[in-house]
Amino acid sequence: MALLELRDVHSYYDRIQALKGVSLEVAEGEVVTLIGANGAGKTTTLRTISGLIRPREGSIYLAGERISELPAHAIVAKGVVHVPEGRGIFGRLTVEENLRIGAFTRRDKAGIQTDLDAVFATFPRLRERRRQAGGTLSGGEQQMLAMGRGLMARPRILLLDEPSMGLAPILVEEIFAIIRRLNREQGVTILLVEQNARAALEVAHRGYVLETGHVRLAGPAAELLVDPEVTKAYLGGEGQG
Amino acid sequence: MRLKTDLTTLAMWAIGGVILLAIVIGSVATLRAGGLSARAWRDLVVFGLAQGSLYALIALGYTLVYGILRMINFAHGEVFTAGAFTAYFAAVPLFSSPRFNGRAGELPLVGGLVAALGPEHPVIVGVKLLLLLAVSMGASVTVAVLLERIAYRPLRRAPRLVPLITAIGASIFLQYTFAGLYGSNPQTYPDVPLLAGKTTVLGVEILRAQLLVIVAAALLMAVLVFLVQYTRTGQAMRAVSEDKDTAALMGIDVDAVIVRTFIVGGALAGAAGLLYALLNKQVHFYMGFQPGLKAFTAAVLGGIGNVPGAMLGGLFLRLFESVGPSLFLQGLKIPAAYQLKDAIAFTMLVLILIFRPTGILGERLGAKRA
Ligand SMILES: Nc1ncnc2c1ncn2[C@@H]1O[C@H](COP(=O)(O)OP(=O)(O)OP(=O)(O)O)[C@@H](O)[C@H]1O
Ligand SMILES: [Mg+2]
Numbered sequence: 378m379a380l381l382e383l384r385d386v387h388s389y390y391d392r393i394q395a396l397k398g399v400s401l402e403v404a405e406g407e408v409v410t411l412i413g414a415n416g417a418g419k420t421t422t423l424r425t426i427s428g429l430i431r432p433r434e435g436s437i438y439l440a441g442e443r444i445s446e447l448p449a450h451a452i453v454a455k456g457v458v459h460v461p462e463g464r465g466i467f468g469r470l471t472v473e474e475n476l477r478i479g480a481f482t483r484r485d486k487a488g489i490q491t492d493l494d495a496v497f498a499t500f501p502r503l504r505e506r507r508r509q510a511g512g513t514l515s516g517g518e519q520q521m522l523a524m525g526r527g528l529m530a531r532p533r534i535l536l537l538d539e540p541s542m543g544l545a546p547i548l549v550e551e552i553f554a555i556i557r558r559l560n561r562e563q564g565v566t567i568l569l570v571e572q573n574a575r576a577a578l579e580v581a582h583r584g585y586v587l588e589t590g591h592v593r594l595a596g597p598a599a600e601l602l603v604d605p606e607v608t609k610a611y612l613g614g615e616g617q618g
Numbered sequence: 619m620r621l622k623t624d625l626t627t628l629a630m631w632a633i634g635g636v637i638l639l640a641i642v643i644g645s646v647a648t649l650r651a652g653g654l655s656a657r658a659w660r661d662l663v664v665f666g667l668a669q670g671s672l673y674a675l676i677a678l679g680y681t682l683v684y685g686i687l688r689m690i691n692f693a694h695g696e697v698f699t700a701g702a703f704t705a706y707f708a709a710v711p712l713f714s715s716p717r718f719n720g721r722a723g724e725l726p727l728v729g730g731l732v733a734a735l736g737p738e739h740p741v742i743v744g745v746k747l748l749l750l751l752a753v754s755m756g757a758s759v760t761v762a763v764l765l766e767r768i769a770y771r772p773l774r775r776a777p778r779l780v781p782l783i784t785a786i787g788a789s790i791f792l793q794y795t796f797a798g799l800y801g802s803n804p805q806t807y808p809d810v811p812l813l814a815g816k817t818t819v820l821g822v823e824i825l826r827a828q829l830l831v832i833v834a835a836a837l838l839m840a841v842l843v844f845l846v847q848y849t850r851t852g853q854a855m856r857a858v859s860e861d862k863d864t865a866a867l868m869g870i871d872v873d874a875v876i877v878r879t880f881i882v883g884g885a886l887a888g889a890a891g892l893l894y895a896l897l898n899k900q901v902h903f904y905m906g907f908q909p910g911l912k913a914f915t916a917a918v919l920g921g922i923g924n925v926p927g928a929m930l931g932g933l934f935l936r937l938f939e940s941v942g943p944s945l946f947l948q949g950l951k952i953p954a955a956y957q958l959k960d961a962i963a964f965t966m967l968v969l970i971l972i973f974r975p976t977g978i979l980g981e982r983l984g985a986k987r988a
Contacts, residue, residue, distance in 0.1 A: 427867060428866070429863055429866065429867070448866075448871070449866035449867065450866055450868075450869045450870055450871045450872070453866075453867060453868065453869035454869050458867075459867050461863070461864060461867060465861060465863070465864035465867065467856070467857055467860045467861065467864070468860065469856065469860060470853075470856060470857065470860075474853065477853075478853055478854075478857055478868050478870075479868060481850075481853075481854070481868045481869045481870055482868075482869035526868075530868075530869065
């Protein structure tokens with residue numbers, strides 16, 4: 378059984394339909410990427426999974442349990458953790474407060490401390506800046522903080538929305554290396570939304586191509602990487618790999 | 619266009635400058651003339667501090683709700699009234715019926731205890747005051763929570779003007795509900811033993827009721843700062859005030875946090891209501907209007923949305939109102955200076971908005987919303 382499953386999900390912003398029947402699956406231990414042009418509905422898909430938007434039709438299941446009726450905070454408590462587009466750092470909270478609030482649903486003090494140390498080990502720069510206000514971090518540091526904060530929830534599945542957006546190439550590489558390590562070494566299941574399709578397909582096991590609210594293509598990442606349609610539409614201008 | 623903006627700014631600074639100059643000239647003239655004794659000044663300051671701590675407590679309610687919902691809860695003055703006026707009906711029996719004052723034995727246990735210790739024993743008076751506080755806070759919290767649930771929550775996604783107008787409507791609705799339920803005549807709180815008269819603290823003479831107000835308000839504010847800074851609820855409140863969606867993604871129940879914010883603001887207003895009534899004795903159905911407006915002014919002065927700002931704003935505003943007429947209005951030979959304290963409050967507001975539009979401790983709202 379898939380860890381996360383979307384079945385024919387339709388989502389709207391008032392009267393504007395953004396998702397027109399999206400179905401997808403993520404298995405335990407996988408990295409699955411969701412690629413597509415601007416406005417295709419990638420962010421909307423993640424917001425629907427995490428309960429910020431309620432699907433008007435269709436259902437979402439976590440390990441077989443229907444979660445699409447639950448409020449957002451209850452979905453987080455089930456282990457579905459969404460690192461939003463634009464990072465959503467609390468600018469007036471310190472770095473450490475931001476990380477601790479990521480563990481808001483947890484009560485195990487000792488475990489939280491262990492995870493805090495683990496996050497600081499993964500992102501040493503955050504440790505140096507732990508007492509600094511989140512809003513004063515650079516873009517790259519904020520992205521690390523957002524990912525670290527997501528990990529503090531001990532996610533069963535991590536939803537990442539464009540973690541490489543706006544970062545310098547060297548940082549982009551670092552972020553993808555971290556994603557790979559989180560998955561391969563710590564076994565974190567990840568649904569990754571990316572503009573940077575080539576890098577995303579290189580780190581992912583499988584991929585979905587979204588087009589105006591539909592799943593256009595789906596398959597193993599290695600196949601999508603050489604699919605002529607994908608190459609033409611999404612990998613064309615991104616030669617650096 | 620550019621020139622016009624500059625002219626407006628210039629004019630505003632000119633107005634501000636003239637007012638400041640008048641304050642300085644007036645103060646110097648007063649001090650030269652030596653109108654009031656040192657003792658009279660001190661009394662004015664103590665009075666300002668006591669009333670100012672009440673304003674601070676009320677202002678906190680405006681600022682907490684604004685911080686979370688970016689809306690002005692214009693019915694907050696009525697939340698304050700609810701506490702003060704409801705507690706009146708508990709205060710009358712507690713402090714003037716013989717049953718609770720040790721002169722009759724209808725309630726054997728309570729009556730016996732009161733008779734044994736005497737109705738003026740500090741423990742008895744203290745317990746009664748705590749009971750009143752519970753009634754007052756309970757009533758205010760109830761009204762605050764109902765307001766949120768019935769009037770504001772359905773409008774969470776409406777344009778910002780809509781909840782504002784609703785709040786004004788709710789304020790009027792509540793005033794006349796109190797008038798209908800509790801009567802439209804002013805009522806006088808009974809005398810509380812031990813609170814009458816003066817006492818001396820650190821060599822300063824002070825009304826006992828004022829002392830109680832200052833101490834209680836300081837305690838409540840300390841508790842609030844602790845709550846906001848160090849508890850889970852406080853952390854959740856700060857997160858929700860920055861970004862509701864992201865807060866929800868942290869597993870925070872945003873609606874529950876909003877309700878708690880109204881509870882905290884309501885509890886502070888309820889406490890302020892009781893303290894106000896103990897200090898000023900009178901309660902009536904529109905008693906919350908004036909303090910509400912002033913406290914709102916104080917919250918804006920301090921920087922709306924900012925907790926220390928509301929405390930400072932309340933103290934500062936009332937201190938200024940209290941000392942101002944004697945200090946600079948008399949020096950300027952303005953007749954009936956004491957009638958003008960409201961003018962002082964709103965002049966301060968204008969001054970602050972000219973020189974520091976974000977309030978004393980506030981951050982730039984425009985930039986943050988963008
Ligand atoms: N708050 C909103 N109100 C109305 N329409 C919206 C809103 N957010 C998104 N949309 C619309 O929904 C569609 C899908 O948007 P979405 O943000 O999911 O795209 P995306 O694939 O994440 O794009 P990008 O790569 O630019 O982030 C778009 O047509 C967009 O205009
Ligand atoms: Mg997006």
